Amino acid sequence: MEELIVLNNVRKVYKMGDEKIVALNDISLSIDKEEFVCLLGTSGSGKSTLLNMMAGLEKPTKGEIIIAKQHIEKMNEKQLAKFRQMNIGFVFQSYNLIPTLSAMENVSLGLTFRGIPRKLRDKMAKEMLEAVGLKNRLNHKPSEMSGGQQQRVSIARAFVGKPKIVFADEPTGNLDTKTTIEVMDLITGMAKENHQTLIIVTHDVEISPYAHRVIYVRDGNVEKIVENKTKGDVE
Ligand code: ADP
Ligand code: MG
Numbered sequence: 001m002e003e004l005i006v007l008n009n010v011r012k013v014y015k016m017g018d019e020k021i022v023a024l025n026d027i028s029l030s031i032d033k034e035e036f037v038c039l040l041g042t043s044g045s046g047k048s049t050l051l052n053m054m055a056g057l058e059k060p061t062k063g064e065i066i067i068a069k070q071h072i073e074k075m076n077e078k079q080l081a082k083f084r085q086m087n088i089g090f091v092f093q094s095y096n097l098i099p100t101l102s103a104m105e106n107v108s109l110g111l112t113f114r115g116i117p118r119k120l121r122d123k124m125a126k127e128m129l130e131a132v133g134l135k136n137r138l139n140h141k142p143s144e145m146s147g148g149q150q151q152r153v154s155i156a157r158a159f160v161g162k163p164k165i166v167f168a169d170e171p172t173g174n175l176d177t178k179t180t181i182e183v184m185d186l187i188t189g190m191a192k193e194n195h196q197t198l199i200i201v202t203h204d205v206e207i208s209p210y211a212h213r214v215i216y217v218r219d220g221n222v223e224k225i226v227e228n229k230t231k232g233d234v235e
Pocket of ligand 1: 014015016021022023041042043044045046047048049050
């Protein structure tokens with residue numbers, strides 16, 4: 001398998017006044033193209049920090065992060081923003097939709113920065129919203145939708161540009177059990193269909209057995225990596 005993401009000795013220290021918080025101590029790992037990986041660990045163990053580093057949302061204090069052979073730790077903000085637009089989709093626990101924009105506008109916004117013309121953007125956004133079951137909510141604003149529907153919009157936004165990698169940080173953390181299963185099926189199903197690499201932080205015991213590998217994070221380190229035999233087949 002082809003290595004897509006490589007982390008070498010990644011460390012992240014936050015400074016809070018005089019205090020230093022070591023969020024990630026020394027992390028080295030690699031993730032293959034089309035792999036489905038779950039990150040597990042207790043609250044405060046460093047899962048979100050690790051995910052944000054891999055997604056180019058934050059910079060490491062030390063170490064290398066190489067994605068598709070590019071050193072993202074060496075990029076400036078502008079290069080990073082471009083890199084994220086072209087390669088990365090992100091699903092947040094709290095959806096992070098723009099409240100003043102409709103579902104269609106939220107989904108198509110990222111395509112604007114890629115220079116895709118208006119008509120095609122609208123078509124792509126509409127098709128993606130239909131695919132996540134929101135055909136009848138195209139012009140609704142986030143406040144006019146349920147939590148599950150808002151998360152579907154944010155999934156549509158993450159997937160619409162067919163990014164190489166999709167990251168999700170506790171995407172079902174605010175949802176009920178039934179909606180959790182639907183949302184997880186959507187994310188894992190679309191990633192598999194599009195041959196994307198998927199990295200999810202989740203406490204959801206329903207999901208981690210279906211990941212190719214589970215990476216356990218503890219006190220800013222990789223505690224262990226467990227390979228699953230069921231090989232990412234979500235039924
Ligand atoms: P998890 O997602 O596993 O709950 P996080 O990655 O959010 O853990 O946090 C790891 C550690 O880093 C925690 O101790 C947290 O308080 C700290 N931390 C996270 N983000 C920041 C920040 N922006 N500033 C200061 N400390 C932070
Ligand atoms: Mg977190």
